Amino acid sequence: MFDSLSDRLTAVFRRFSGRGRLSKEDVEAGLREVRVALLEADVNFRVARAFVDRIRERAVGSEVLESLTPGQQIVTIVNDELVALLGGETRRIRYQPHPPTVVMLIGLQGSGKTTSAAKLALAVRREGHRPLLVATDLQRPAAVQQLEKLGRDNQVPVALPEGSADVPSVARRGVAEAARLNCDVVILDTAGRLQIDDALLEELRRIRQMVEVNETVLVVDAMTGQEAVNVGTAFEREVGIDGVLLTKLDGDARGGAALSMRETIGKPIMYCGTGEKVGDLEPFAPDRMASRILGMGDILTLAERARQHVDEKRAQEVMEKSMSGRLTMEDFLEQLRQLRTMGPVEGILGMLPGGRKLMQQAGSAMPTERDLSRMEAIVLSMTPQERRRPDIIKGSRRKRIAAGSGTNTVEVNKLLKGFDDMQNLMKALGGKPGKGMRGKAKMLRQLRGLDPSSLGLG
């Protein structure tokens, strides 16, 4: 159902490619596909309509129809327009020259404000500032405890309400506390509220009367549907917001809500939450979101994370080693660990073009975090000699390794077999350069024939 927009488009226009030209009707058919794909990504129907109108104008007005690759041209236009729509630059928290900078998180119930408050605190700290969390959600049971625990676990100070039930004065005391603790960024975690709840909206305005709030950030669930527009518009009108923080982007939501909000209220998406761990908050990048909505993966973020976590020189060494078939279990272990520092497997795969589809196809054959832990355990139960020369591992060694790692010999065999297959494949990839297309074709065949589970990943 969630076929990628670009796939659909290219398919539509490919049908006409033989003719070299596109008729107006062909374009209309393609644009209809664009509209449906946007709607399926939860883009608001009005926004989708306006968007398609703009594409039509550009497509018909330019030389697109006469060009040799009209389909590709239109895909490019769609991409450009998406990026333009999502806003050009990344907008982060603007720190005040005179501290404290006060950030207030607002939003519907369950959008993820408390978790995001903690994540934002860590992001702020990574940028060299000293955050203070203030618990002003006195509505939801245990919300204060939740924030307190998140603060304690991550060494971020938390200002607690201490008996007072008046939210604005709790906020004011929090800001005073920041001065005392020498914190220069204050993050207010407010209670969830409906955008039509007048009494609670008034409470937000009262907070701002008591405290100078510099950034009001609306926290929005990436899975929100057509309603996102009304939520955004109402909060902007009633309270006024400076930007949006998008949560739960680590699922398979296309995040059309982001597009709708940007278009209707014109406020930038500042950050997005991309995982369960407190470190999982990233500055929002419009071009990457465009790729996501189009279903083209998010290679850039992946590359960035890889840069953060992977030692390039070392990776090159391992690559060369494996090409010549001299990869050891130790290298394998190191690669495995590096992969894991980059985040959950499904998150990484999801950033590759077509990765989501691959995951759906793989289904239960997808390696889980648990599988990776078991693989790690197996390698760790090998002696140094075995790790360097896995071919010496025979019957009794297998049994010992299985017992040592708490797995069974079947799993050990699977890992060894997978390692072996990988070695052979890498050798084929690296060996005999200059064989040209035939070598490449053979390699591709081998790649295709490779069952993911044979890598010991199943």
Next chain:
Amino acid sequence: MPEEEVVPAAHRSAWWRRMSPRMRRASDSFNEHLRDTVRTGRRVDESFYDELTEALIAADTGVGVAERVVVTLRDVVRNEAIHDTGEAVAALKRVLAQIMAKDRELHISDRPSVVLLVGVNGSGKTTTTGKLAHRLRAEGRTVLVAAADTYRAAAIDQLRVWADRGGAEVVAHQPGGDPGAVVFDAIQAAQARRTDTVLVDTAGRLQTKANLMAELAKMRRVAERLIPEAPQETLLVIEAATGLNALQQARAFHEAMQLTGLVVTKLDGTGRAGTVLAIEEELGVPVKLVGLGEGIDDLNVFDPPAYLDALFNP
């Protein structure tokens, strides 16, 4: 257990009297859109069908459902020689009611019956667990709540507050513990105390996290091992404002857990939850309960005609 808490029939119907005005808020902007589409005296024409399709999409039904339903409507309109748009909308409600013609009872007559509440983060599982405990207690049942969300900070504390309000006992382990073990203990305790119902509040998880979905399936197996018929109900909690991702959620959770029903929360907001039409059509999993507010009483059984009326009545 105190038996005076059995709710009189009159009170029960009051739940329903409350749904319409609250759902009305949700449908206000929707109806603004529709008002013009169905204004009196207007005849059914092509643009009427277009507007109706768009109205359904605006309620998050998805393009597929909206188009299929309108195609069916065209047949009905032709066969019944309908001309007035008001009548056509009434016919549309009948078409949608057919999709929603399902059994919506909670099947919890075994003692103990196990009810698993599952869903993505922030959909309202803990709150729903509390409200459901209260509701079942009001019907005269004894209820034990299992705090199987051992992951989210302070989730157990939050559940305790709700369970207190709902008058149910809580079985909890340490934060970070094995949720399967919590389920095991809760069911054993329920068997020993002859409790009627065990409600299991699970941690929120996105349907794409294979390891977390496997953890959920394990909870199910633990329940099954103790009581072959358990869990009698596995309810997916979804939020009214969720878009088409709700269908993805339902597919994934259904595959892993064989859902018996849905709970739609936050229906007192402006979300119209049209995705439930897509879910009921594709998977046949019925909405059983709806959450309509932050009060302990704000959990009602789902009544399709009332929902459709609230959705369409100008």
